[in-house]
Amino acid sequence: MKFGALAAVQMVSFSLNPGEILGMIGPNGAGKTTLLNCVIGIHKPTSGKIFLNQIDITGMKPHKICRMGLAKTSQIMEPFMAMTVFENVLVGALHGGRMRMRPATEQTEKVIELVGLKQYAYKLSGSIPVPARRRLELARALASGANILLLDENMAGLNPHEIDEALEILKKIRNSGKSLIVIEHIMRVVMGISDRIIVLNYGSKIAEGFPEEVVNDETVIKAYLGGKLSSLKVA
Amino acid sequence: MNFKIDRIILIIFLGITAALAFLPNFVESEYLLRLITVVIFWIGIAGCWNMMSGYTGYIDFGPVVYFGIGSYVVAIAMTKYGIPFFPSLFISGLISGSVAFLVGIPTLRLKGAYFAIATFAFAEAMKQIALEFDRTFSVSFFQGSDGITLPISGHDNSFFFYCVLPVTFLVVLAHYYIEHSKFGYGLKAIKEAETAAEISGVNTTANKLGAYVSSAFFLGLFGAIEAYWITYITPSDVFNVQKTVQMVIMTLLGGMGTFLGPVVGATFLTLISESLGARFVEYYLIMIGGIIIVAILIMPNGIIGSLKIRKKLRFI
Numbered sequence: 001m002k003f004g005a006l007a008a009v010q011m012v013s014f015s016l017n018p019g020e021i022l023g024m025i026g027p028n029g030a031g032k033t034t035l036l037n038c039v040i041g042i043h044k045p046t047s048g049k050i051f052l053n054q055i056d057i058t059g060m061k062p063h064k065i066c067r068m069g070l071a072k073t074s075q076i077m078e079p080f081m082a083m084t085v086f087e088n089v090l091v092g093a094l095h096g097g098r099m100r101m102r103p104a105t106e107q108t109e110k111v112i113e114l115v116g117l118k119q120y121a122y123k124l125s126g127s128i129p130v131p132a133r134r135r136l137e138l139a140r141a142l143a144s145g146a147n148i149l150l151l152d153e154n155m156a157g158l159n160p161h162e163i164d165e166a167l168e169i170l171k172k173i174r175n176s177g178k179s180l181i182v183i184e185h186i187m188r189v190v191m192g193i194s195d196r197i198i199v200l201n202y203g204s205k206i207a208e209g210f211p212e213e214v215v216n217d218e219t220v221i222k223a224y225l226g227g228k229l230s231s232l233k234v235a
Numbered sequence: 236m237n238f239k240i241d242r243i244i245l246i247i248f249l250g251i252t253a254a255l256a257f258l259p260n261f262v263e264s265e266y267l268l269r270l271i272t273v274v275i276f277w278i279g280i281a282g283c284w285n286m287m288s289g290y291t292g293y294i295d296f297g298p299v300v301y302f303g304i305g306s307y308v309v310a311i312a313m314t315k316y317g318i319p320f321f322p323s324l325f326i327s328g329l330i331s332g333s334v335a336f337l338v339g340i341p342t343l344r345l346k347g348a349y350f351a352i353a354t355f356a357f358a359e360a361m362k363q364i365a366l367e368f369d370r371t372f373s374v375s376f377f378q379g380s381d382g383i384t385l386p387i388s389g390h391d392n393s394f395f396f397y398c399v400l401p402v403t404f405l406v407v408l409a410h411y412y413i414e415h416s417k418f419g420y421g422l423k424a425i426k427e428a429e430t431a432a433e434i435s436g437v438n439t440t441a442n443k444l445g446a447y448v449s450s451a452f453f454l455g456l457f458g459a460i461e462a463y464w465i466t467y468i469t470p471s472d473v474f475n476v477q478k479t480v481q482m483v484i485m486t487l488l489g490g491m492g493t494f495l496g497p498v499v500g501a502t503f504l505t506l507i508s509e510s511l512g513a514r515f516v517e518y519y520l521i522m523i524g525g526i527i528i529v530a531i532l533i534m535p536n537g538i539i540g541s542l543k544i545r546k547k548l549r550f551i
Contacts, residue, residue: 040434066436074434080427083420084549091424094417096436101417144436 002046008034009203013048016148021170021180023194023211025187027223030200032183033075036150040072041065052148066096071146073137075153075183081126085117085136088125089143096144107143115139115169131162135169142173149173150181155189167193191215199223238415241550244494245411252404259393272396274505279403280457280478281485281497282410287450288483289492290413291443292426293343296351297358298482301331301451303473305458307365310383310468311376320388324398324459331455332448339447343440346429355476362474382469385462398460406453410494413446414550422446426492488530490540495551499538 009031041062093104305327312323413419424432489500534541
């Protein structure tokens with residue numbers, strides 16, 4: 001993916017297996033978000049291809065990709081402010097899940113229950129605290145019925161207790177048979193939850209493998225973790 | 236989501252419309268009947284603008300173009316091809332809607348001020364086309380600045396009352412549909428955050444186009460009715476930007492993207508300019524300007540919009 005002459009992400013190739021949680025890490029500006037935005041169709045890649053179950057989805061419109069089962073949560077939270085939490089999630093179910101009003105309402109209720117947003121359901125989404133908004137992003141993506149969820153720093157700004165709760169939710173989602181790609185800076189999260197990790201730096205993939213392999217990789221330590229491994233706590 | 240209250244509001248609205256249908260039997264004064272017709276007419280037109288701009292947040296600054304197209308289609312169909320009024324009326328709506336479809340595909344990609352400028356430019360361009368088309372191509376369609384005189388209808392005021400009422404009824408009913416449907420949630424999501432809507436599965440192009448075309452369809456109907464009512468149209472009248480401004484102000488006064496906004500805004504503004512206009516012939520426009528400024532300062536979200544926020548209502 002190039003923006004003008006600047007190549008934001010290049011020569012990155014990776015795959016996601018069914019039921020897997022793939023962690024994606026890398027320093028700021030490494031191109032993680034850009035990469036996922038290419039996958040869900042917000043950016044059209046200047047070269048390269050993206051396949052979903054052997055179907056080429058490169059350059060498809062975002063709404064089509066979403067309806068095919070690929071949903072992303074944004075790092076910059078964008079709730080539909082003038083709508084209630086319930087209505088926000090409902091949009092995902094109605095449009096992303098291509099449902100009629102009644103089944104969409106039922107789906108919304110289920111998803112809100114799952115992510116634990118029940119107490120905020122009828123509040124305006126602009127008026128709820130940040131942790132709840134993060135969950136709302138997740139709920140909206142879930143409501144579309146997507147099998148693959150891309151979570152772009154869905155836990156940024158949460159305190160350790162809230163992170164624990166969020167991790168529980170992610171595990172529940174994984175156990176329901178969905179695959180996830182998780183971008184996260186919080187190492188405890190990435191290490192604890194990922195089956196596999198890929199590391200990006202300056203728009204290229206510099207490492208891929210199991211969590212314990214990646215943290216011991218020399219290039220990764222140099223580029224990202226920045227020095228001694230002893231300072232890193234692996235949960 | 237309290238659908239019960241919404242249903243009650245809908246039933247009240249249906250009841251009022253049904254009661255209005257009998258109005259011409261009771262109103263003796265022709266003036267009063269005309270005034271009521273004008274109010275209903277403006278509720279419908281403001282509603283057309285609200286359907287598109289109020290719900291999607293795309294500020295259309297040239298809706299009058301579809302009104303004008305409706306006027307011209309009905310005039311040409313009736314005078315040149317001798318088609319009776321009601322079929323012509325329907326053709327007007329269809330042609331306005333089709334033009335909106337073609338114009339919407341490129342312009343709805345534009346955002347914010349650029350969309351407003353493009354729609355405004357299109358409306359002005361259509362006015363020039365209507366003025367110059369005949370002379371340029373040596374044909375006789377729009378009659379340039381001479382305008383077109385439609386067949387005198389010979390109908391009384393209640394005829395036009397019954398023309399306007401069902402169309403406005405449909406426009407307001409469309410608002411109710413928007414507020415409670417998949418389509419409407421798509422529009423509102425586009426207004427709040429278009430990219431987020433897109434990645435949540437909303438087909439933004441189709442939804443915007445749907446709103447734009449339906450708004451144009453109804454505007455075409457209103458344009459056709461007015462042309463038949465006034466019986467004489469010129470490009471500078473039917474494509475007058477003042478009509479656009481009035482739709483916008485009425486909707487803003489009532490509340491953008493609300494069910495009752497256009498109803499309240501149009502009624503308020505029409506009645507106030509009528510009553511002030513009769514009493515203070517020379518100063519009434521200044522007074523209306525002042526009232527609009529004060530109203531917007533006190534209620535930045537419009538009458539209904541502010542009420543909605545203050546009372547924490549989801550639908551009104």
